[in-house]
Amino acid sequence: MTELIFPDDFIWGAATAAYQIEGAYNEGGKGESIWDRYTHQPGNIKNNDTGDVACDHYHRYREDIEIMKEIGLESYRFSISWSRIFPEGKGKLNQKGLDFYKRLIHELLNAGISPAVTLYHWDLPQALQDKGGWENRDTAKYFNQYAETMFRELGDVIPSWITHNEPFVASFVAYLFGEHAPGYRNFQKALQVAHNILFSHGLAVKSFRESGLKGDIGITLDLTPAFPHSEQGPDQKAAELFDTFRNRWFLEPVFKGKYPEELCEIYQQKLGGFKTEQGDMDVISRAIDFLGINYYFRTVVKYDENEPLKFKETKPEGKNFTDMAWEVYPAGLYEILKRVKEDYTGDKPLYITENGAAYPDKISNDGKIHDQKRIDYLRKHFRYAHHAIGGGIPLKGYYVWSFLDNFEWSSGYSKRFGLVYIDYDNHQERLLKDSARWYSQIIENNGIEA
Numbered sequence: 001m002t003e004l005i006f007p008d009d010f011i012w013g014a015a016t017a018a019y020q021i022e023g024a025y026n027e028g029g030k031g032e033s034i035w036d037r038y039t040h041q042p043g044n045i046k047n048n049d050t051g052d053v054a055c056d057h058y059h060r061y062r063e064d065i066e067i068m069k070e071i072g073l074e075s076y077r078f079s080i081s082w083s084r085i086f087p088e089g090k091g092k093l094n095q096k097g098l099d100f101y102k103r104l105i106h107e108l109l110n111a112g113i114s115p116a117v118t119l120y121h122w123d124l125p126q127a128l129q130d131k132g133g134w135e136n137r138d139t140a141k142y143f144n145q146y147a148e149t150m151f152r153e154l155g156d157v158i159p160s161w162i163t164h165n166e167p168f169v170a171s172f173v174a175y176l177f178g179e180h181a182p183g184y185r186n187f188q189k190a191l192q193v194a195h196n197i198l199f200s201h202g203l204a205v206k207s208f209r210e211s212g213l214k215g216d217i218g219i220t221l222d223l224t225p226a227f228p229h230s231e232q233g234p235d236q237k238a239a240e241l242f243d244t245f246r247n248r249w250f251l252e253p254v255f256k257g258k259y260p261e262e263l264c265e266i267y268q269q270k271l272g273g274f275k276t277e278q279g280d281m282d283v284i285s286r287a288i289d290f291l292g293i294n295y296y297f298r299t300v301v302k303y304d305e306n307e308p309l310k311f312k313e314t315k316p317e318g319k320n321f322t323d324m325a326w327e328v329y330p331a332g333l334y335e336i337l338k339r340v341k342e343d344y345t346g347d348k349p350l351y352i353t354e355n356g357a358a359y360p361d362k363i364s365n366d367g368k369i370h371d372q373k374r375i376d377y378l379r380k381h382f383r384y385a386h387h388a389i390g391g392g393i394p395l396k397g398y399y400v401w402s403f404l405d406n407f408e409w410s411s412g413y414s415k416r417f418g419l420v421y422i423d424y425d426n427h428q429e430r431l432l433k434d435s436a437r438w439y440s441q442i443i444e445n446n447g448i449e450a
């Protein structure tokens with residue numbers, strides 16, 4: 001029996017990203033991206049997997065939209081590959097690349113599925129990386145030119161734009177932890193990259209406003225509630241600083257036009273800070289229409305004097321973890337939404353732009369994929385979303401990560417997040433998992449059992 005009903009205009013969707021699904025890495029005039037370069041260097045990715053073919057969505061998008069229709073998705077969040085549009089990152093536009101997205105959007109609209117477009121999901125054109133990538137402030141300018149082009153070419157039919165997906169990952173995971181392209185381990189660089197990405201976000205918001213388009217524009221941040229490992233002072237402080245490093249470093253510039261002071265001081269002392277110019281913070285904090293939140297897990301934090309910021313993540317004992325070794329912590333979805341509303345966004349619409357789980361799915365003898373754990377994961381998170389709405393939080397939609405199993409970055413194809421199974425050994429055949437059929441019911445009922 002369905003009992004928890006969502007608002008009539010609540011949007012149920014699913015999300016993907018260009019590099020993770022498209023394949024066709026060198027077709028249709030596409031230029032090389034930093035992920036092409038990075039995956040082609042042996043040793044960077046599990047099993048040396050690459051996104052060269054991925055789910056072959058570039059060729060199979062029509063079939064994929066049929067599947068979206070079958071599930072009943074109301075909205076589809078995808079990203080545009082910058083180097084399909086500008087193979088060199090700037091300059092000459094590649095019409096074939098643009099036409100691909102025009103066809104995709106046309107088909108989505110025909111299917112009654114609302115497109116939500118992410119402009120940057122980490123696949124910088126390699127030509128710009130060769131000139132310093134996001135460390136180079138000019139990249140923000142070129143991002144803005146690319147964004148303006150997309151607004152002009154696609155803007156009349158796109159209701160919802162996301163400038164950046166998870167700037168934390170594009171800066172710190174790629175430049176400090178060395179786990180994503182271009183794979184540096186340099187704190188100083190990571191800080192500069194984070195700032196330039198945020199700056200580029202602000203420039204694009206400004207251009208969007210100047211375009212006079214009717215749609216909405218926002219940014220997607222990956223947020224994680226931080227918990228101290230113990231009641232002890234050092235652990236408590238470590239959790240606070242981790243929260244500043246991980247969440248506030250991005251929330252505060254976007255919504256308050258400043259970086260958290262205490263961490264600025266630490267960065268200044270340890271690293272000599274990073275380069276900004278006058279007026280940057282005004283650009284970064286230009287009003288946006290919504291915030292997208294990607295929520296997957298909470299983080300438990302412990303004091304560790306050997307770490308650069310004296311904190312370290314720990315795994316709590318006796319909890320459930322997904323195949324990514326991420327703790328299943330559904331209450332965190334509510335906690336993050338509540339905190340963001342109270343401290344930053346007020347009445348501004350919020351979206352969960354990603355939430356989901358990887359599990360080692362297998363095709364059963366009956367030819368089906370019985371992914372009960374994913375259903376349980378989503379059900380619990382959906383309930384907290386409903387609870388948030390009941391408590392007055394303006395959550396307007398929910399995108400499950402992911403529509404398809406896909407290239408999971410440094411884990412390659414070893415992790416499966418999809419509602420739809422991809423049989424990589426059998427020509428990328430698509431098979432609806434039980435979770436996809438279950439999700440169909442949720443969408444149809446616009447609600448979930450209590």
Ligand code: BGC
Nearest residue numbers: 017165166222294354401408
């Ligand atoms: C990213 C996705 C990724 C997912 C699971 C998010 O950080 O936006 O691209 O596949 O999490 O790791």
